[in-house]
Structures are given as C-alpha cells and as structure tokens.
Amino acid sequence: MLYQVNMTVNLPPDMPVEIAEEIKGKEKAYALDLQRQGKWLHLWRVAGRYENLSIFDVDSHDELHSLLSGLPLFPFMDIRVTALSRHPSALK
Amino acid sequence: MLYQVNMTVNLPPDMPVEIAEEIKGKEKAYALDLQRQGKWLHLWRVAGRYENLSIFDVDSHDELHSLLSGLPLFPFMDIRVTALSRHPSALK
Amino acid sequence: MLYQVNMTVNLPPDMPVEIAEEIKGKEKAYALDLQRQGKWLHLWRVAGRYENLSIFDVDSHDELHSLLSGLPLFPFMDIRVTALSRHPSALK
Amino acid sequence: MLYQVNMTVNLPPDMPVEIAEEIKGKEKAYALDLQRQGKWLHLWRVAGRYENLSIFDVDSHDELHSLLSGLPLFPFMDIRVTALSRHPSALK
Amino acid sequence: MLYQVNMTVNLPPDMPVEIAEEIKGKEKAYALDLQRQGKWLHLWRVAGRYENLSIFDVDSHDELHSLLSGLPLFPFMDIRVTALSRHPSALK
Amino acid sequence: MLYQVNMTVNLPPDMPVEIAEEIKGKEKAYALDLQRQGKWLHLWRVAGRYENLSIFDVDSHDELHSLLSGLPLFPFMDIRVTALSRHPSALK
Amino acid sequence: MLYQVNMTVNLPPDMPVEIAEEIKGKEKAYALDLQRQGKWLHLWRVAGRYENLSIFDVDSHDELHSLLSGLPLFPFMDIRVTALSRHPSALK
Amino acid sequence: MLYQVNMTVNLPPDMPVEIAEEIKGKEKAYALDLQRQGKWLHLWRVAGRYENLSIFDVDSHDELHSLLSGLPLFPFMDIRVTALSRHPSALK
Amino acid sequence: MLYQVNMTVNLPPDMPVEIAEEIKGKEKAYALDLQRQGKWLHLWRVAGRYENLSIFDVDSHDELHSLLSGLPLFPFMDIRVTALSRHPSALK
Amino acid sequence: MLYQVNMTVNLPPDMPVEIAEEIKGKEKAYALDLQRQGKWLHLWRVAGRYENLSIFDVDSHDELHSLLSGLPLFPFMDIRVTALSRHPSALK
Numbered sequence: 001m002l003y004q005v006n007m008t009v010n011l012p013p014d015m016p017v018e019i020a021e022e023i024k025g026k027e028k029a030y031a032l033d034l035q036r037q038g039k040w041l042h043l044w045r046v047a048g049r050y051e052n053l054s055i056f057d058v059d060s061h062d063e064l065h066s067l068l069s070g071l072p073l074f075p076f077m078d079i080r081v082t083a084l085s086r087h088p089s090a091l092k
Numbered sequence: 093m094l095y096q097v098n099m100t101v102n103l104p105p106d107m108p109v110e111i112a113e114e115i116k117g118k119e120k121a122y123a124l125d126l127q128r129q130g131k132w133l134h135l136w137r138v139a140g141r142y143e144n145l146s147i148f149d150v151d152s153h154d155e156l157h158s159l160l161s162g163l164p165l166f167p168f169m170d171i172r173v174t175a176l177s178r179h180p181s182a183l184k
Numbered sequence: 185m186l187y188q189v190n191m192t193v194n195l196p197p198d199m200p201v202e203i204a205e206e207i208k209g210k211e212k213a214y215a216l217d218l219q220r221q222g223k224w225l226h227l228w229r230v231a232g233r234y235e236n237l238s239i240f241d242v243d244s245h246d247e248l249h250s251l252l253s254g255l256p257l258f259p260f261m262d263i264r265v266t267a268l269s270r271h272p273s274a275l276k
Numbered sequence: 277m278l279y280q281v282n283m284t285v286n287l288p289p290d291m292p293v294e295i296a297e298e299i300k301g302k303e304k305a306y307a308l309d310l311q312r313q314g315k316w317l318h319l320w321r322v323a324g325r326y327e328n329l330s331i332f333d334v335d336s337h338d339e340l341h342s343l344l345s346g347l348p349l350f351p352f353m354d355i356r357v358t359a360l361s362r363h364p365s366a367l368k
Numbered sequence: 369m370l371y372q373v374n375m376t377v378n379l380p381p382d383m384p385v386e387i388a389e390e391i392k393g394k395e396k397a398y399a400l401d402l403q404r405q406g407k408w409l410h411l412w413r414v415a416g417r418y419e420n421l422s423i424f425d426v427d428s429h430d431e432l433h434s435l436l437s438g439l440p441l442f443p444f445m446d447i448r449v450t451a452l453s454r455h456p457s458a459l460k
Numbered sequence: 461m462l463y464q465v466n467m468t469v470n471l472p473p474d475m476p477v478e479i480a481e482e483i484k485g486k487e488k489a490y491a492l493d494l495q496r497q498g499k500w501l502h503l504w505r506v507a508g509r510y511e512n513l514s515i516f517d518v519d520s521h522d523e524l525h526s527l528l529s530g531l532p533l534f535p536f537m538d539i540r541v542t543a544l545s546r547h548p549s550a551l552k
Numbered sequence: 553m554l555y556q557v558n559m560t561v562n563l564p565p566d567m568p569v570e571i572a573e574e575i576k577g578k579e580k581a582y583a584l585d586l587q588r589q590g591k592w593l594h595l596w597r598v599a600g601r602y603e604n605l606s607i608f609d610v611d612s613h614d615e616l617h618s619l620l621s622g623l624p625l626f627p628f629m630d631i632r633v634t635a636l637s638r639h640p641s642a643l644k
Numbered sequence: 645m646l647y648q649v650n651m652t653v654n655l656p657p658d659m660p661v662e663i664a665e666e667i668k669g670k671e672k673a674y675a676l677d678l679q680r681q682g683k684w685l686h687l688w689r690v691a692g693r694y695e696n697l698s699i700f701d702v703d704s705h706d707e708l709h710s711l712l713s714g715l716p717l718f719p720f721m722d723i724r725v726t727a728l729s730r731h732p733s734a735l736k
Numbered sequence: 737m738l739y740q741v742n743m744t745v746n747l748p749p750d751m752p753v754e755i756a757e758e759i760k761g762k763e764k765a766y767a768l769d770l771q772r773q774g775k776w777l778h779l780w781r782v783a784g785r786y787e788n789l790s791i792f793d794v795d796s797h798d799e800l801h802s803l804l805s806g807l808p809l810f811p812f813m814d815i816r817v818t819a820l821s822r823h824p825s826a827l828k
Numbered sequence: 829m830l831y832q833v834n835m836t837v838n839l840p841p842d843m844p845v846e847i848a849e850e851i852k853g854k855e856k857a858y859a860l861d862l863q864r865q866g867k868w869l870h871l872w873r874v875a876g877r878y879e880n881l882s883i884f885d886v887d888s889h890d891e892l893h894s895l896l897s898g899l900p901l902f903p904f905m906d907i908r909v910t911a912l913s914r915h916p917s918a919l920k
Contacts, residue, residue, distance in 0.1 A: 064267070
C-alpha cells in the first residue's frame with residue numbers, strides 16, 4: 001500500500017554542527033537502506049526547502065509508523081501522512 | 093524535470109450527469125495518453141477524496157502549464173504545483 | 185487497519201426536500217450495512233454540526249476509497265482520512 | 277458522554293533523555309490506568325506523528341478537564357477536545 | 369454542563385424576503401423558549417456580524433445536538449461547539 | 461459593555477516551578493478581585509486546554525486594555541478580544 | 553470609542569447591474585451621512601480590492617452594530633471589528 | 645513605485661462561453677496596453693493555475709487601484725497587493 | 737500616500753527587564769518624533785494585545801521601509817503593510 | 829525558466845551581532861554575484877518586513893535548489909518557490 005509522506009526538518013539553531021552532521025549521516029544510511037528494501041519507493045527534495053516528498057510502500061499503518069518513528073531525524077521533523085489508493089485513470 | 097501536482101475536482105452540483113460523464117471520459121483518455129507519453133509519471137487517488145496526487149515529468153514550466161490547462165476538467169479543478177529536485181539521499 | 189474518517193455534509197440549499205430525504209435514507213441503509221459487516225467500526229455525530237467522526241476497519245486504502253466513494257452523500261461531502269496505527273500505551 | 281481528544285506532544289529539544297523517559301513512563305502508567313477504568317475508551321497513534329486520537333467516556337466536562345490536566349505530558353501537549361453525540365445512523 | 373456555541377448565519381442571497389422573515393421569526397420564538405427554560409443561558413451578538421456567541425447549559429452532548437439541530441436556521445448556519453469546564457479562579 | 465476575551469497561556473518550558481506558582485497565585489488574586497468588582501463577569505476553562513473564555517463588563521476599550529495588560533500572566537498570554545452587542549432575540 | 557472595521561463586499565455575480573447600482577448609491581449616501589455626523593471617522597479603500605478599512609467613533613458596541621447592520625450592502629459584506637484603545641506612545 | 649499584484653480568476657461556472665471570451669479579449673487588450681505604457685511591468689502565469697503574478701510600476705496607490713479596478717475581469721478576481729521597496733543587496 | 741501598518745511585538749521571554757525598558761523607551765521617542773513630523777499619522781493599541789494599528793503617510797515604499805526598519809523594536813516585531821487608496825465614498 | 833522565490837529571514841534573537849553581520853555580508857556578496865550572472869533576475873524587499881520577493885532564472889529545479897541551499901542565510905530562512913510560466917497576455 002502506498003502512502004504520501006511529507007517531512008519537514010527543523011533543527012534547533014544551537015545544535016552543534018558535528019552533532020547535526022552525525023544525525024544526517026545516520027539519516028542518509030537509514031533512507032538508503034529502506035529504499036533498497038523497496039519500502040521507501042520515492043524520495044524527492046521540495047525545491048528551496050529542507051523538506052521532502054516521499055512515497056512509502058508498506059504493508060500496514062503500523063509498519064509505516066514504525067519506519068518513520070525510527071528515522072534519526074524524527075524528533076526534529078514535522079511529518080504528514082496521506083493514504084493513496086489506485087486511481088481509475090492510472091495506466092499502471 | 094519533476095513536478096508534484098495536486099488536483100482537487102469541484103463539479104457544480106447542478107451539472108447534468110451526462111455532461112459530467114462526458115467530461116470525465118475525455119479526462120480519462122487525456123490522462124492515459126499523457127501517461128503513455130511518459131509525461132504524467134504517477135497518478136494516485138487521495139483516499140476518500142475527489143483529489144489526486146500526480147507527478148509530472150516535463151521539460152519546462154510552460155510545457156507543464158500547457159498540459160494542465162488542457163485538462164478537460166481544468167475549469168473545475170483547484171491545482172497546486174510544487175517543483176521537485178533530486179534528493180541527496182535518493183537511491184535513484 | 186484503522187482509519188479516522190471525518191465527513192462534513194454540504195447539501196445545496198436549493199435541493200428539493202424529497203430528494204434530500206431519499207439520499208439520506210439510502211445513506212443510512214448503506215451506513216448500517218457497513219457497520220453490520222464490521223467495516224464501519226464507529227460512527228459519532230460532532231455535536232452541533234452536520235459532520236461525523238468515523239473509524240473504519242478495512243484491509244487496504246483501495247477498499248476504504250471504494251467504500252467512501254460509494255456513499256450516497258459522497259458528492260456532497262468533504263472527507264478527510266487519517267491513518268491510525270497502534271499506540272504503545274493502548275491497553276487493547 | 278464521549279469526547280474526541282487529539283493530543284500532540286512537543287518536548288523541548290534540550291530536555292535530557294532521562295527526564296523525557298521518566299515522564300513518558302508516568303504517562304504510560306497513567307494512560308493504562310484510565311483505560312482500565314473505562315474512562316479512556318480508545319487510544320490510537322496518528323501514523324507518522326507524535327500525536328494521538330483518543331476517545332474519552334466521562335461524566336462531565338469537569339471530569340474530562342481534570343483527567344487531561346493531570347497527564348504527566350500535559351505541559352508539553354497541545355490538546356483539542358470535540359464533543360461527540362449519538363449518530364442517528366449508528367448501529368450501536 | 370456549559371458549552372460555548374458560535375453560530376454564523378449564511379442565508380442564500382436569492383432566498384425570498386418573506387421566507388427569510390418567516391424562518392427568522394420561528395428562530396426568535398425558539399431562542400426565547402430555550403432561554404426561558406434555562407437551557408440557552410446567554411445569547412450575544414458579535415458586533416458587526418450576523419453571528420452570535422451563546423452559552424448553553426444542558427445535561428449532555430446529545431441534548432445539545434438535539435437542541436441545535438432543531439434550530440429553524442440550522443441548515444443555514446455554521447456552528448462551533450466548545451466544552452467549558454469550571455475555572456479554578458472563578459468566583460462562582 | 462460586554463467583551464468576549466479568550467486567553468491562552470504559554471509559559472516558557474524552562475520557567476522555574478516556584479516562579480510559575482508565584483505568578484499564578486497573583487493571577488488568581490487579580491482575577492478574583494475583578495470578578496468581585498463585577499468587571500470580569502464570567503470565567504470558564506476551555507476543557508483540556510490552558511485557555512479560558514471570559515466575558516468582561518467594562519466602560520470602555522481603554523479600561524479593558526488597562527485591566528488585561530495588568531494581568532500577571534499577560535506577558536505569557538495570547539489574548540483575543542471580541543466586542544459583543546445585544547442580541548435582538550435575547551431574553552435579558 | 554474607536555473601532556477598526558474591515559468590510560469586504562461580495563455581490564452575487566448574477567445580481568442585475570441596476571440593482572447593484574441602486575444599492576451602491578444608497579450605501580454611498582449612508583456612508584457620507586455617518587461621516588458628516590462624525591461617527592464614521594475614516595474610510596479608506598484597500599488598494600486592488602473591493603474592501604475598505606474604516607475607523608468608527610461611537611458610544612457603544614450596540615450603536616456600532618446598529619450602524620453596521622443598517623448598511624445597504626450589509627447582506628453582501630463580510631465585516632470584522634477590532635476594538636482600539638489609546639496607545640501610550642500616541643501623540644494625540 | 646513597485647507593487648506585487650497577485651490576481652486569481654474565478655469565473656462563474658454558468659457564464660456563457662461567448663461572454664467569457666469577450667471579457668477575456670478585453671482583458672488581454674487592457675493588459676497589453678498597460679504593459680506598453682510601462683505601468684504593468686511584468687506579467688507571469690502561475691503554472692497550473694488561472695492566476696498570475698504581476699509587478700506594477702505606478703506613481704501612487706490611487707493610480708494602482710484605478711488601474712486594477714478597471715480590469716475587465718475585476719469583478720471575478722481575488723487580488724492581493726504587496727508594496728515592494730528597494731532591496732539593499734539588489735544590483736539594479 | 738497612506739499605509740495601514742500592523743505591528744505585533746514578541747519580546748524573548750528571557751530578555752532582561754532593563755534592556756526591554758531601554759528599547760521601549762527608544763521606541764516611544766522614535767514614535768513621538770515621527771508623529772510630530774506627520775509621517776506616523778495614527779497610532780492605536782489593539783485592545784488586549786501587544787499590537788498596534790498604525791497609519792503612515794509617507795512619499796514612497798522606500799521611505800516607509802526605511803522608517804519601519806529603523807524602529808528600535810523592529811527585530812522583535814511582526815509587521816504587515818497594506819496600501820490604502822482614496823475611497824470614492826470618503827467625505828475628506 | 830522563471831521561479832518566484834519568497835524568502836523570510838528569522839535570525840535567533842540571541843545570535844551575537846558580529847556573527848549576524850558576518851553572515852549578512854556573505855549573503856550580500858552571494859546575492860550580488862548571482863545577480864551579475866543573470867540567475868537572480870529580480871530582488872525586491874517586501875516593505876516593512878525582513879522578507880524579499882525574488883525572481884530566479886535558471887535551467888532546472890536542481891540548479892535552483894543548489895543555489896538556494898547555498899545561501900549563507902539558508903538555515904535561518906523560510907523559502908517558498910512557485911513555478912512561473914509565460915502568460916498569454918504578456919507583451920514580452
């Protein structure tokens with residue numbers, strides 16, 4: 001099942017650079033791993049913003065929440081989830 | 093270049109059913125054609141709503157506007173466009 | 185899987201009473217049937233408004249959208265869907 | 277009487293982890309206790325967010341406020357309450 | 369129990385004056401009757417708007433919804449309900 | 461003249477408890493005094509929130525602002541004021 | 553006492569021109585009269601919009617509501633009222 | 645002086661096509677004329693929407709309002725005006 | 737030319753009182769000076785809020801921005817500017 | 829291709845002045861350089877605010893995001909991007 005997920009990142013302005021870099025490094029590894037597993041289907045940057053538009057393909061709401069709440073940047077993110085269903089005019 | 097496009101449809105409540113069906117039929121043909129051309133990359137239904145989330149892959153803003161304003165349902169739609177760029181953690 | 189569904193009804197002010205009553209009658213039968221099937225788990229009225237808060241228990245986003253778009257009042261409703269997952273502090 | 281209660285948690289980013297864990301532990305015990313008493317009827321996680329949708333079943337607004345303001349996480353929550361009444365199409 | 373109720377009236381611009389007057393007449397009688405019963409505790413006009421701020425004193429959400437949905441102007445109103453509890457600094 | 465006043469309190473999360481308690485104590489005394497003078501006519505708690513709905517009865521906007529800006533919690537409050545006039549269907 | 557009043561006009565698109573002109577003529581006469589009486593202290597057009605910013609100087613909320621609800625365009629206006637008090641840094 | 649002007653067009657869905665075309669034709673002539681005079685400095689289409697972003701260069705608010713309220717589509721537009729001043733980092 | 741200017745002040749809660757008083761003192765002197773020059777035409781307090789409604793009368797957007805960005809409280813204010821033009825029904 | 833870019837700056841109130849000045853100096857040099865390259869086509873100040881309206885002329889969403897995320901003030905900005913296409917009534 002597909003979910004639209006919008007993630008906006010708000011790092012505290014006084015977070016030390018090396019801590020921020022460490023978290024971002026873990027986030028990237030985490031994101032690449034989920035993409036390789038086919039669960040994080042698409043990941044795009046919203047131009048001009050520290051925000052992404054993602055499509056997740058998972059089996060249940062519980063699996064989705066488990067994956068999202070495990071994001072290293074989760075405590076610093078505002079996340080919005082939208083359930084997507086098949087469109088009657090979709091080719092695929 | 094990729095664009096997130098959200099389309100929400102608002103048909104006038106007094107539109108005769110056969111007119112609505114005719115416009116929807118044209119809309120479907122138009123959507124299938126653009127998907128076959130590879131320009132309308134993804135088309136998902138927002139669950140529970142007469143709304144879709146689409147990803148377009150076109151060469152310019154002008155081409156995008158031309159395609160969208162040609163939608164048979166365009167006069168009855170509220171459309172929002174967001175420019176998407178490559179994400180540094182994207183696998184693809 | 186559970187979904188929070190908020191439905192707000194907006195009937196056109198010039199809809200004849202007998203048409204409105206007929207649609208509402210069909211809506212009630214449809215709602216009762218889905219509740220008996222266990223798919224429409226809870227149905228509450230938001231006090232003071234022509235709006236409800238519902239919990240659906242279905243197998244997929246597609247099944248949810250199919251059920252919601254089949255509502256007799258669907259053309260006159262604004263519907264919002266929220267995916268609900270298990271809460272770690274929930275007793276059940 | 278039933279109330280829809282939405283709780284969104286915003287912990288200060290500089291709160292020490294052990295303090296946060298201690299408050300969350302108390303919150304969980306408090307939530308389990310109210311659920312066992314039948315006052316906190318439902319507790320669901322909004323997928324992807326540090327937010328829940330709850331249904332409370334209490335005798336009065338005063339009892340509701342007393343229970344909510346006693347939540348260990350209350351100072352860090354944004355809470356919205358909606359009064360729910362019986363729906364004429366509800367099976368139960 | 370006390371409820372804050374905000375009612376905003378939107379009459380269709382093409383409603384004939386005599387129909388509007390008839391509904392308003394019934395509304396006034398209904399409002400006076402509920403005030404005499406002590407259920408509609410306060411009724412104030414929001415200055416400059418076709419809107420009121422009301423305080424209801426009723427036994428349950430169901431009674432409140434029953435009274436509000438019986439308002440002759442109900443089909444033309446947007447109503448918001450807020451549950452009010454006792455304030456620890458209130459004199460009364 | 462009557463004014464609807466909504467006050468939402470936002471104490472800084474790092475304010476020491478004894479300072480917060482001292483301010484709240486002064487606030488309560490201040491509120492009781494104005495109620496005894498008949499200027500703070502009603503004071504209700506919005507259920508589930510650190511927010512109140514108040515009705516003030518004072519002679520002028522200047523008097524209202526003077527009373528509100530003198531609230532011990534004023535620097536930590538978001539306040540909204542609405543002018544209320546007599547409703548033609550009000551019993552009183 | 554001074555009140556900020558924002559009026560936005562929304563005439564129905566199918567209102568006959570001569571009716572609209574007649575109402576606007578009455579509105580102008582009404583506005584000029586209240587200005588001459590010193591009750592409608594300032595009247596400015598918000599550039600680019602069918603909207604005005606006004607300052608009223610009247611004795612009470614009731615008088616304000618009476619004047620505003622008597623506006624010939626009142627049924628077609630969205631009006632917002634804000635109570636203004638003396639500013640401690642004002643020269644006058 | 646420069647002004648950002650956003651215009652969103654909302655034609656009534658039941659406006660006859662030939663009337664709409666006539667108004668749009670006049671609008672285009674009007675827009676071209678103001679551009680030739682150097683008063684309508686820039687005119688861009690917001691991609692995917694019946695909306696534009698414009699920059700006007702006129703001598704006063706009054707001149708701006710006079711030009712905008714003279715637009716043939718003015719009765720069907722929602723217009724927002726923002727005053728623009730020189731930016732200290734602007735090259736020109 | 738006239739401009740509506742809304743200023744809302746948000747001082748950091750941890751700003752020392754003597755610093756706040758010093759800035760406010762400079763702000764008052766600055767405001768009085770501009771009023772004496774006839775540039776800050778009106779200055780009213782929004783009742784119940786640390787916010788004002790002002791009318792400026794200056795020659796250009798640049799002059800307005802220069803005056804506003806020179807306000808001692810400017811770094812702690814949220815400011816909204818609206819261009820005002822002559823109203824056809826204004827007496828003056 | 830043209831993009832409308834709105835940038836709002838929010839510097840932390842406790843940022844030392846010399847750090848703020850250093851970042852602003854780099855920002856100005858960066859802005860001037862991009863304007864000289866013809867990529868930052870227009871840069872205007874929104875009157876009364878620490879905000880600008882900019883028009884960028886770049887080849888792709890990726891180039892735009894690269895330029896914007898390289899802004900020295902980027903971590904302290906809220907940025908909104910809107911894709912602009914050619915308007916059929918534009919002279920140029």
